[in-house]
Amino acid sequence: xxxxxxxxxDILYLDEDQMIEAGVLDAGRCVDVMExxxxxxxxxxxxxxxxxxxxxxxxxxxxxESPIPGFPLNDSADRRFIAMPAYLGGRFHKAxxxxxxxxxxxxxxxxxxxxxxxxxxxxETGMPLAYMSANLLSAMRTGAMPGLAVxxxxxxxxxxxxxxxxxxxxxxxxxxxxxxxxxxxxxxxKGSTPASKSAKSFVDxxxxxxxxxxxxxxxxxMEEAIxxxxxxxxxxxxxxxxxxxxxxxxxxxxxxxxxxxAFNMDYxxxxxxxxxxxxxxxxxxxxxxDDEGYDENGDREHTGCMGExxxxxxRDGLLDLDTVDQIGDIVRGKKPGRKSDDEKILVSIEGIPxxxxxWGTECYENALKKGxxxxxxxxxxxxxx
Amino acid sequence: xxxxxxxxxDILYLDEDQMIEAGVLDAGRCVDVMExxxxxxxxxxxxxxxxxxxxxxxxxxxxxESPIPGFPLNDSADRRFIAMPAYLGGRFHKAxxxxxxxxxxxxxxxxxxxxxxxxxxxxETGMPLAYMSANLLSAMRTGAMPGLAVxxxxxxxxxxxxxxxxxxxxxxxxxxxxxxxxxxxxxxxKGSTPASKSAKSFVDxxxxxxxxxxxxxxxxxMEEAIxxxxxxxxxxxxxxxxxxxxxxxxxxxxxxxxxxxAFNMDYxxxxxxxxxxxxxxxxxxxxxxDDEGYDENGDREHTGCMGExxxxxxRDGLLDLDTVDQIGDIVRGKKPGRKSDDEKILVSIEGIPxxxxxWGTECYENALKKGxxxxxxxxxxxxxx
Numbered sequence: 001x002x003x004x005x006x007x008x009x010d011i012l013y014l015d016e017d018q019m020i021e022a023g024v025l026d027a028g029r030c031v032d033v034m035e036x037x038x039x040x041x042x043x044x045x046x047x048x049x050x051x052x053x054x055x056x057x058x059x060x061x062x063x064x065e066s067p068i069p070g071f072p073l074n075d076s077a078d079r080r081f082i083a084m085p086a087y088l089g090g091r092f093h094k095a096x097x098x099x100x101x102x103x104x105x106x107x108x109x110x111x112x113x114x115x116x117x118x119x120x121x122x123x124e125t126g127m128p129l130a131y132m133s134a135n136l137l138s139a140m141r142t143g144a145m146p147g148l149a150v151x152x153x154x155x156x157x158x159x160x161x162x163x164x165x166x167x168x169x170x171x172x173x174x175x176x177x178x179x180x181x182x183x184x185x186x187x188x189x190k191g192s193t194p195a196s197k198s199a200k201s202f203v204d205x206x207x208x209x210x211x212x213x214x215x216x217x218x219x220x221x222m223e224e225a226i227x228x229x230x231x232x233x234x235x236x237x238x239x240x241x242x243x244x245x246x247x248x249x250x251x252x253x254x255x256x257x258x259x260x261x262a263f264n265m266d267y268x269x270x271x272x273x274x275x276x277x278x279x280x281x282x283x284x285x286x287x288x289x290d291d292e293g294y295d296e297n298g299d300r301e302h303t304g305c306m307g308e309x310x311x312x313x314x315r316d317g318l319l320d321l322d323t324v325d326q327i328g329d330i331v332r333g334k335k336p337g338r339k340s341d342d343e344k345i346l347v348s349i350e351g352i353p354x355x356x357x358x359w360g361t362e363c364y365e366n367a368l369k370k371g372x373x374x375x376x377x378x379x380x381x382x383x384x385x
Numbered sequence: 386x387x388x389x390x391x392x393x394x395d396i397l398y399l400d401e402d403q404m405i406e407a408g409v410l411d412a413g414r415c416v417d418v419m420e421x422x423x424x425x426x427x428x429x430x431x432x433x434x435x436x437x438x439x440x441x442x443x444x445x446x447x448x449x450e451s452p453i454p455g456f457p458l459n460d461s462a463d464r465r466f467i468a469m470p471a472y473l474g475g476r477f478h479k480a481x482x483x484x485x486x487x488x489x490x491x492x493x494x495x496x497x498x499x500x501x502x503x504x505x506x507x508x509e510t511g512m513p514l515a516y517m518s519a520n521l522l523s524a525m526r527t528g529a530m531p532g533l534a535v536x537x538x539x540x541x542x543x544x545x546x547x548x549x550x551x552x553x554x555x556x557x558x559x560x561x562x563x564x565x566x567x568x569x570x571x572x573x574x575k576g577s578t579p580a581s582k583s584a585k586s587f588v589d590x591x592x593x594x595x596x597x598x599x600x601x602x603x604x605x606x607m608e609e610a611i612x613x614x615x616x617x618x619x620x621x622x623x624x625x626x627x628x629x630x631x632x633x634x635x636x637x638x639x640x641x642x643x644x645x646x647a648f649n650m651d652y653x654x655x656x657x658x659x660x661x662x663x664x665x666x667x668x669x670x671x672x673x674x675d676d677e678g679y680d681e682n683g684d685r686e687h688t689g690c691m692g693e694x695x696x697x698x699x700r701d702g703l704l705d706l707d708t709v710d711q712i713g714d715i716v717r718g719k720k721p722g723r724k725s726d727d728e729k730i731l732v733s734i735e736g737i738p739x740x741x742x743x744w745g746t747e748c749y750e751n752a753l754k755k756g757x758x759x760x761x762x763x764x765x766x767x768x769x770x
Contacts, residue, residue: 049443101511126486
């Protein structure tokens, strides 16, 4: 970029419809871009916050109660704000931050549970390049990671795909997995209840987006949904501590189980399964922050996060942390993909802020090419006081 | 706010000129709003990131060198990005994040060293309310804190004001201090060199903004600038480790010394001076992260940050951390202001993200009242995939 270009001070604003025009919903392309992104992570060509440059973000945690009238409380699902800054190198060479607030009660006024915005910046000057609606950006980049995981880890002949949690992220997961797996003919769905509206609407979504699927069904129980699956993708949003319980014995040989949210599963039962994560350092950070030891039965107090449990397992002598592989190392060929047809593979994905920089850059560059968006002037001349 | 209002999805964009129209440069008002803000901090009616809810922000630190071609390096003054999220209560009741990138080389293409943006959000829904140019917002709220400090701590008869570092923050500091101290008739300035252009332009700035000042001079040395001063305000930006050295003996009885940046001063020489900070927990966090012990002479390795040195002093048995007062506790009357005419008071200010939420809310509300700004539509209806 020449100096003149670099010193331009227009910011491109992209609303949600303009993000769609700019290609944010292209699930297959997003999987490709996430593959590039995980490769750059494996190369070390990126930077996040925190002492080890691998922080997920900085969160505002609301308290359960407060003596101060009107103080915001942790009293609904996903009540939080979080800022997720990152730099991503390679052809991206940009910095950015995703910033969002969530409140389970938003539905009551027709708003999504989380409202996300993303700012993209020139990494040399700090100049903001774009300010964009990031609900779809975030959903698609989150969904693309299971797509990338199945590309490298699922059995190519996988036929049965199970979706746990038929929400927005579940839909993005579905689109990304389907973009990679051409033999899927059965989709099983587990919502919060057998009569869940979102589970039913997910059935219509599958029919609309994947005519090759012959059989799409809502299941009554977790066990019914998981037992037949070649691929399970989990994205269940629930209140802290109210997460579901899975049994390791429900997973059939050859399964690829990809989780993005919280649940309980006795970790002594998963010692022999292969373990893969997006960013191991992040889970180590979580374990350092959260480690609360054991309950009265000698079981680990934990936070429902499988990748964090892998770290506790290593601390309890149940596994060597070096055996937990990172997707980026698999992308770069430093670690193998699936090793056998029978291998049971657990993949824990937390989300990494470099993914937003990658997909945000892609949408920004598409928008520039297509002339989409509103130019915002920052200043004619910066005022120096 | 009623439900209909809360669920509106227009974002107000304010460029730098519009921020000025909305009153961002009103230094006296900003000191009042910072007084409210520090009071709310003292009440606990706010929330930041981190385990103790007092994080300054999450920073991208660039390395000094990298084997990766094109990787951004820490090779100029202030090379960094930082995200600073916070919630502030009281009449503000809003969340927000400041996000900025800095690079000392920006001057070469006519850009400010730091380029800052601020996003203000409804704390209930997470909905973005405003996206605003924050260079002036940040400078003014930063400058206002020394204004608030002198309101409560400086001798009312203070006549000589010294400005160390005549940059943007120095100007904001000057405006805020002058809004509080009516007897200042002499202003001493110390720039990087006696012939520094910014020091000379600061003289014109003083003449233009404070006709009551009879004597305004650029000093050749730190000692010359500090010895006569009733009030010293420090805001010197320099490369890591290249900060100036001060001597405690230069400070006269009754001085109020307010610092916002980095320098060296032997902390064994300041044991008997009173110590005040904006947010003690933040300096404890810094000390926890940075503590590198002692050099070969038995002197503390330190980071140039005075508030952090206070924490090391307590760890070395030189002071009781309980004797370090917070400005908000002085505002609320929990701790006294100046105790005697001769008291030497050291004030270390780091900047707290709630200050951006406060001044951002004030500017946003002014803009709404005056009909200033560009409305950005986020969506007609959020797309659920």
